[in-house]
Amino acid sequence: MPERTTIVLAAGEGTRMASRRPKVLHRIGGRTMIAWVLEAVRAAGAGRIALVVGPGRDDVAAEALALAPKAEIHVQAERRGTAHAVLTARAAVERGGDLLVVFGDTPLVRSETLRALADALKNAAIAVLGFRPADPAGYGRLIVESGEVVAVDEEGEASAAEKKIGFCNAGVMALSGKHALELLERIKDDNAKHEFYLTDAVAIARSLDLSVVAREATEEEVMGVNDRNELARAEANAQRRLREAALEAGASLIAPDTVHLAADTRLGRDVVVEPYVVFGPGVTVEEGAVIRSFSHLEGAHVGAGAMVGPFARLRPGTKLGAKSRIGNFVEVKAAELGANAKANHLSYIGDASVGADANIGAGTIFCNYDGFTKHKTEIGKGAFIGSNSALVAPVKVGAGAYVGSGSVITQDVPADGLALGRSRQAVKQGWAKEMRALKGKGKSQED
Numbered sequence: 340m341p342e343r344t345t346i347v348l349a350a351g352e353g354t355r356m357a358s359r360r361p362k363v364l365h366r367i368g369g370r371t372m373i374a375w376v377l378e379a380v381r382a383a384g385a386g387r388i389a390l391v392v393g394p395g396r397d398d399v400a401a402e403a404l405a406l407a408p409k410a411e412i413h414v415q416a417e418r419r420g421t422a423h424a425v426l427t428a429r430a431a432v433e434r435g436g437d438l439l440v441v442f443g444d445t446p447l448v449r450s451e452t453l454r455a456l457a458d459a460l461k462n463a464a465i466a467v468l469g470f471r472p473a474d475p476a477g478y479g480r481l482i483v484e485s486g487e488v489v490a491v492d493e494e495g496e497a498s499a500a501e502k503k504i505g506f507c508n509a510g511v512m513a514l515s516g517k518h519a520l521e522l523l524e525r526i527k528d529d530n531a532k533h534e535f536y537l538t539d540a541v542a543i544a545r546s547l548d549l550s551v552v553a554r555e556a557t558e559e560e561v562m563g564v565n566d567r568n569e570l571a572r573a574e575a576n577a578q579r580r581l582r583e584a585a586l587e588a589g590a591s592l593i594a595p596d597t598v599h600l601a602a603d604t605r606l607g608r609d610v611v612v613e614p615y616v617v618f619g620p621g622v623t624v625e626e627g628a629v630i631r632s633f634s635h636l637e638g639a640h641v642g643a644g645a646m647v648g649p650f651a652r653l654r655p656g657t658k659l660g661a662k663s664r665i666g667n668f669v670e671v672k673a674a675e676l677g678a679n680a681k682a683n684h685l686s687y688i689g690d691a692s693v694g695a696d697a698n699i700g701a702g703t704i705f706c707n708y709d710g711f712t713k714h715k716t717e718i719g720k721g722a723f724i725g726s727n728s729a730l731v732a733p734v735k736v737g738a739g740a741y742v743g744s745g746s747v748i749t750q751d752v753p754a755d756g757l758a759l760g761r762s763r764q765a766v767k768q769g770w771a772k773e774m775r776a777l778k779g780k781g782k783s784q785e786d
């Protein structure tokens with residue numbers, strides 16, 4: 340039997356998003372909606388993937404190809420309905436494998452649900468996915484008679500009695516490869532919107548004595564995103580799901596509702612995340628590390644047992660070694676810190692490598708940028724950088740070396756050496772007392 344094809348429909352206009360960006364490129368948990376869908380499709384064992392996009396939507400195609408490089412891209416020149424969109428991928432339909440149709444704007448659908456729907460084709464020509472939304476308005480209604488789905492009536496076509504039906508079409512549909520082409524070709528645009536409705540395939544199948552079954556999903560999973568309010572609701576649902584998964588995997592989120600995760604955040608066992616932490620994309624935290632309150636992390640790797648924050652910022656390219664410490668008001672970017680290295684207060688560490696056990700004193704700034712290019716700073720193992728130092732890159736501080744507080748370091752410091760890059764202190768004995776005597780003549784100290 341030919342391989343299954345999953346057809347992802349993403350040619351919608353998305354005008355209600357009021358955005359220059361196509362709808363499916365809006366993000367949830369830092370990941371585009373189309374990427375969420377493709378991820379679920381991949382995990383469900385998609386077979387081939389065919390993506391239907393609107394004209395000129397190279398950006399949507401590029402995003403899809405980044406995740407599914409073998410996806411076939413089909414352009415729907417005119418938006419004439421969901422069945423028309425499916426037939427835009429005609430070559431895929433004609434191959435004869437089963438079809439799974441998913442929407443690009445239904446981002447939280449689970450792979451288990453897709454798999455169950457595809458499996459339901461063992462006993463049916465069509466499997467539809469139903470759900471019971473709090474407010475069914477706008478959705479197609481599933482008409483069920485003695486356990487069989489007999490039709491899907493779109494909102495515009497549904498009678499008053501049908502509109503009271505709470506069981507709605509989620510949009511995801513599986514069609515058996517044996518019948519798909521025939522069913523799709525029979526669909527007409529004789530409805531209020533003059534669109535070719537994919538959902539009409541159900542009544543057509545019934546008229547041919549083919550059976551149609553329904554599976555059910557939760558509203559949380561199949562809610563569509565058509566405007567920014569729905570996008571925010573989908574984000575909230577995704578966050579809940581991500582937090583639950585993190586907790587199940589053994590991380591402690593002390594106040595889960597205040598922690599914002601990305602779709603790809605990886606938290607190891609016994610990681611503790613304090614309240615009010617934001618994870619952007621690309622963060623991995625190893626076992627036992629603690630992320631303290633009000634920290635912001637993206638593109639960072641935090642080693643086992645490390646401590647970050649409170650009020651720390653880890654930017655892309657940060658790699659923190661085991662048991663290292665990044666304290667309050669410290670920003671790290673494109674920098675690797677070895678095991679036990681510490682930067683506890685008020686520092687900027689950019690484009691650098693910091694050896695194991697090194698100590699970066701309070702207020703140290705890695706001056707990595709000359710207005711044109713970024714330069715690298717290398718700090719050796721066990722080096723000690725005194726507080727309020729400026730390290731002007733490119734520069735190297737050798738293993739075990741000391742940098743005196745307040746230094747501006749422009750030249751390499753040899754291992755185990757001491758560098759002082761500050762003006763020598765002058766002390767004038769009794770100067771203050773003399774000054775007071777001179778200036779204070781006839782004046783009281785309080786004036």
Ligand code: UD1
Pocket residue numbers: 348349350351352391415417418419420421423424442443444445477478479480491493507508509510535536537538563
């Ligand atoms: C659709 C279903 C409805 C279901 C609802 C669930 C149909 C006819 N109706 O309605 O039963 O309850 O989803 O959210 O299928 N698209 C294209 N090309 C087109 C038209 C649509 O690619 O010509 C894509 C859209 O980008 C979107 C999806 O198909 O991803 C659904 O289209 P939309 O217009 O949102 O359908 P609904 O009216 O929401």
Ligand code: MG
Pocket residue numbers: 444563565
């Ligand atoms: Mg829709």
